[in-house]
Structure formats: structure tokens, C-alpha cells
Amino acid sequence: MADLRVVVVGAGPAGIRAAQTFVEAGLRPIVIDEGNASGGQIYRRQPAQFRRSYETLYGFEAKTAKAIHDTFDRLVGQVDYRPETLAWNIYDGAVHTMRDGVAHKIPFDALVLATGATDRLLPIKGWTLPGCYSMGAAQIALKAQACAIGRQVVFLGTGPLLYLVSYQYAKAGADVAAVLDTSALSGQIHALGLMTSRPGLLAKGLYYRAQLLARGVPVHNGVTPVEIEGTDQVEAVRFRTRSGAERRVACDAVGMGFHLRSETQLADLARCAFVFDEDLAQWRPETDSDGRASVKGIYLAGDGARVLGADAAEKSGRLAALAALQDLGLPVAVRRMDVLRREQQRMEQFRRGLARAFPWPAELARAVADDVLVCRCEAITAGELRSTATLKGAPELNRAKALSRVGMGRCQGRYCGSAAAEILADVRGERVEAVGRLRGQAPVKPLPLSAVRGAAS
Amino acid sequence: MPARFVRVAEQDRRPIEIEIDGVRHTALEGDTLLVAVLTHAERLRQSEFSDGSRAGFCLMGACQDCWMWTADGQRIRACTATVAPGMSVLTNPPSEDIWPISA
Ligand SMILES: Cc1cc2nc3c(=O)[nH]c(=O)nc-3n(C[C@H](O)[C@H](O)[C@H](O)COP(=O)(O)OP(=O)(O)OC[C@H]3O[C@@H](n4cnc5c(N)ncnc54)[C@H](O)[C@@H]3O)c2cc1C
Ligand code: FES
Numbered sequence: 324m325a326d327l328r329v330v331v332v333g334a335g336p337a338g339i340r341a342a343q344t345f346v347e348a349g350l351r352p353i354v355i356d357e358g359n360a361s362g363g364q365i366y367r368r369q370p371a372q373f374r375r376s377y378e379t380l381y382g383f384e385a386k387t388a389k390a391i392h393d394t395f396d397r398l399v400g401q402v403d404y405r406p407e408t409l410a411w412n413i414y415d416g417a418v419h420t421m422r423d424g425v426a427h428k429i430p431f432d433a434l435v436l437a438t439g440a441t442d443r444l445l446p447i448k449g450w451t452l453p454g455c456y457s458m459g460a461a462q463i464a465l466k467a468q469a470c471a472i473g474r475q476v477v478f479l480g481t482g483p484l485l486y487l488v489s490y491q492y493a494k495a496g497a498d499v500a501a502v503l504d505t506s507a508l509s510g511q512i513h514a515l516g517l518m519t520s521r522p523g524l525l526a527k528g529l530y531y532r533a534q535l536l537a538r539g540v541p542v543h544n545g546v547t548p549v550e551i552e553g554t555d556q557v558e559a560v561r562f563r564t565r566s567g568a569e570r571r572v573a574c575d576a577v578g579m580g581f582h583l584r585s586e587t588q589l590a591d592l593a594r595c596a597f598v599f600d601e602d603l604a605q606w607r608p609e610t611d612s613d614g615r616a617s618v619k620g621i622y623l624a625g626d627g628a629r630v631l632g633a634d635a636a637e638k639s640g641r642l643a644a645l646a647a648l649q650d651l652g653l654p655v656a657v658r659r660m661d662v663l664r665r666e667q668q669r670m671e672q673f674r675r676g677l678a679r680a681f682p683w684p685a686e687l688a689r690a691v692a693d694d695v696l697v698c699r700c701e702a703i704t705a706g707e708l709r710s711t712a713t714l715k716g717a718p719e720l721n722r723a724k725a726l727s728r729v730g731m732g733r734c735q736g737r738y739c740g741s742a743a744a745e746i747l748a749d750v751r752g753e754r755v756e757a758v759g760r761l762r763g764q765a766p767v768k769p770l771p772l773s774a775v776r777g778a779a780s
Numbered sequence: 781m782p783a784r785f786v787r788v789a790e791q792d793r794r795p796i797e798i799e800i801d802g803v804r805h806t807a808l809e810g811d812t813l814l815v816a817v818l819t820h821a822e823r824l825r826q827s828e829f830s831d832g833s834r835a836g837f838c839l840m841g842a843c844q845d846c847w848m849w850t851a852d853g854q855r856i857r858a859c860t861a862t863v864a865p866g867m868s869v870l871t872n873p874p875s876e877d878i879w880p881i882s883a
Binding site: 357358359364369370371372373374375441442451452453454455456457459460463464465467468469470471472473474495496497555556575576696699700701702733734737738768769771 | 784785786787788789790791793794808809810811812815818819822823824827829830831832833834835836837838839840841842843844845854855860862
């Protein structure tokens, strides 16, 4: 049994619980994470030289953050932890990694992908100006580096992070110039009913909102972003209010994001089947109730499987590892699996609530003007993308990518993919799922030049 | 040049000297390179596609919009690199043949 090879990619809440479950079963998993410390996104650790308390860093989540960190710290010696290591491909039953320019091939009997999520973006005129950051970036600056992204910050977009990050900024003493939510407040209140499995999240959101209002921060719901203004850096945000009035807020920084998208490239490279998730309007790897992917030996957990947040990530990490152990023929507590499974199923309704409260504003993506850059990496406009469908007849996203290069840049479509699909679907008069999805490509992130040169020679 | 990022806490860390485009700057131990630059400057780099300057975007190693360079042409992802004493970086690649490369 000791020579069973189990690998976990991702040391966030999902990956940590999966690793712990393997250790409890007597295995020694390899845990790969690109970051220099474990914890993942929500429980991202500050560098060793920083002194802020758990309460300051993680607020309501302080206790859980500490529990997760302590759990992983106690696993040292029982797991083969490989930080600062990128899993850049999966083929031939092996994970291919890169650390400091050194490549490794790690064959596996079971692989848990717990790769988390990144911000879901859509282009707004001016979003490439210095001073404009993703919502997650704004939070990382504060959490991991004790910095605000600017002196006067506008937060723009939708999703639970919008209110959380705005509140964290206000609390840290930063000047929050406005919070602009594309979703209607009524949707958030209605969704409370659907979120009974995890009412805390929306309740916290409404609490953060109230706190912001109490501090005099303008909060607008149901807005339409018009432009991030500035000549060579962010100077203001223009938007239309719900009633259609145009407003301008001066600022020197913008944090923007429209909830999250799963980081699914590795599952794709491993040839897992994908399904279109109607509620979230995004593709995700197909799994059974335990996290088994369509490819034998591969399991998915956490936000990388579906965006359900940190608590669900912990549970799905445990469940996926138990499923793997079961498939490897090891004894597992079936009752424990049942409980976890039921808890996960309850998350289904929560997921619908989340989609109701913070809908993906597909219509905004579809309406992006021709002169707006869709692709940040290679400066390609919405107009150029549209012409691949109209003039060149691209029937789906990968063809449009080949013709326009949208999605081919070094972010690999992480920041343009959602909007590009909507724009293409709009031009073709189709539903967004009909234009397919950008396929993951290896390496999932650019490798160091030395490694690229090494591979080429 | 005014700074883009504002430090809101943790300012009593040990100072470290680094060089940005040949100019000496003081960073703090534990800073990422991106933070070390943007607490002194408003931008990090020029877009290779002539659409202006950039200052990073995701801060989590996903967008690759924060690449800086060493004098010998090594690429550094500023948001995930930690500063070290004596570090010396350039906001533009030192030679033309580095971009484009295959992802
Ligand atoms: C920037 C950001 C901030 C967030 N902040 C909050 C918050 O404050 N509160 C909240 O409730 N939710 C937050 N979320 C949502 C958050 O994703 C989940 O709550 C939770 O972190 C999900 O846990 P996870 O284990 O699934 O993934 P994560 O915590 O995201 O962990 C995934 C890990 O996988 C690693 N990884 C991914 N791909 C690779 C690869 N190819 N090779 C090696 N390693 C890889 C990453 O480095 C990361 O450490 C945030 C999300 C983002 C993107
Ligand atoms: S800012 Fe996105 S990779 Fe560094």
C-alpha cells in the first residue's frame, strides 16, 4: 500500500483536506502548489516578516484559517510537499511539474485536482490602464502585502468578493470611492431564501454592505459600467445607475471582477469530459457526486471543480480523497462519505442562490464596443474578434482563437475567455454553450525562458 | 514619480536596497517585486503591443501582465517574486528577440 502514488495539485482548503485524508489512510501524498506557502486563495498566508493577527487578516474566517494552516503544518513529514512548483501538464498517467526550471514527471495512481479559481472578468473600456486590477488582486495586495492598490479605489463588478474586499479596504483605512454592483439588490435579497444551506455568506455580504454605507461609502446596485477613464492611468469610472443616469467617480484605482471562474486547464489536458453549467454560465469538468472525473484515477475538488467557496472546498477535498481511496481498494468509512455527499448536495441549492444573487452579466459582455480591448495580453479588440465570426465565419471559440489570437496570449484565455465566448455567441446568434469553450493548452502557464530554451534545444 | 500602491500597515520591516532600471530604491523585506516597484512608481512595464504601460492585473500569477527582466534577459513575474538584497530589474526586455515566445 505504501507504494501507491497519490498526488494532490493545490494546497488550498480543498487540497489540504484531501492530503490530510490520504495521510489518515496511511498514504504519503505528493502535494504540489505553485505558491510559496500553503493556504490557497482565501487562507493565503502573509510573508514571515509580517505580524498582523489572524483576526486582522481573515475576519470572520480567522478560526478556520488557523485550523487549515495548523492542519497542513502538522502534515509536514507525512506529505511530500512541493511548493513553488507548477503542474504544467498531465499526460501518460503522469503530472508534469516545473520548479526553478527543473522538470519532473510524477506518475500517479490517483490524482486530486484542487486548483481553485481566478477572477471572472469582462472587458470594460479602459480596463488595461495602470491602476485597474482584478478584485482578487486588490485583496491579495492588502492581505499578503499590506498595501492598497491606490489612494481612492472604486470596486466594480459583482459577486461576494465585491462587498468583502470593499469592506476589507475600508476597514484597513483605505478610501473606497464607490462600490458599483452590476447585480440588483432585490436579487440578493430574494436569493437569501435559496441560500439556506449557507445563509452566512449572503448575510455577511449584507453586513459588509451596511458597514460600507455606515462609513459613507456610496454603494450602487444594478449599474452599467461605461468606461474606466484615463489617458495613461486610471482617473475615474463612468457608469449608469439603475435608473439610467450617468455618473462619474474620480479615483486612481479600480478593483473589478464578476465572481470567479474555475481553473480547469489541467482537467482538460487530462482529457476529462466537461459539462456546461447553466446556473453559472460556464463550463466545468464533469464529476459524480464524490468528485470522480470522467477519466479513471482523476478527482476534482474545491473551486476548481465548481465555485462553491471555502467550506464546500474542504468537504469536497475530503470526499474526493475518500473516493480515490475507495477506488484504490482501501477501506473507507462509507458513512462518512454519505454525510459529506449529503452536505455537498445541499450546496446545489446554494449554488443556484449565488447565481441568482450575483448573475454573470452576459449582456454586458455581448455589448462590449468594437474598440475595447478584449485580450489584455496581445491588445486585440472586440471588433477584431467579431470580424472572425462575420468575415471569416469562425463557428466556435477555438477557431476564433486561431483566427484572432484572442485566448492565445500568455494568460491563456483566463481573463478574456468568458467574454470572448459571449461576443462570439452574440454575433452568431447562438447560446453561449453552442460556441464551445477554449481548450486548455500545455504549459498551463508560461514556463521560465531557460526551460523553454532547454525544451527547444 | 508618485507611487501607485499605498502601504497601510507592516511598515517596520527591514529595508532592502534594489535597483529598478539602474536607479536604487528601498524596498521592505517580504515585499513582492511588484509591490517594491509600485510603492515607488506608477507602472511596471510597457505592453509589448504598443498599447501603453501596465502595472500588473491579477497579483496571483495568472495574467502574466507583470513581467519584468534582469539585465541578462531572464524574465521575472513581479507579482510572485520576492525581493532580495541587490536585486536589479528592468521594465523593458534588454533585447528584442525575447518576445514573442510561445506560451
Ligand atoms: C484571489 C481570490 C481571493 C479569494 N478570497 C476569498 C475570500 O476572502 N473569502 C472567500 O470566502 N472566498 C474567497 N475566494 C474564493 C476562494 O477561491 C475559495 O473560497 C477557496 O479558496 C477555494 O479553495 P480551493 O482549495 O478550491 O482553491 P484555492 O484556495 O484557490 O487553492 C488552489 C491552489 O492550487 C494552486 N494551483 C492551481 N493551479 C496550479 C498548478 N497548475 N500547479 C500548481 N499549483 C496550482 C494554487 O496556487 C492555489 O494555492 C477567493 C478567490 C480568489 C481567486
Ligand atoms: S499580475 Fe498577473 S501574473 Fe503577475
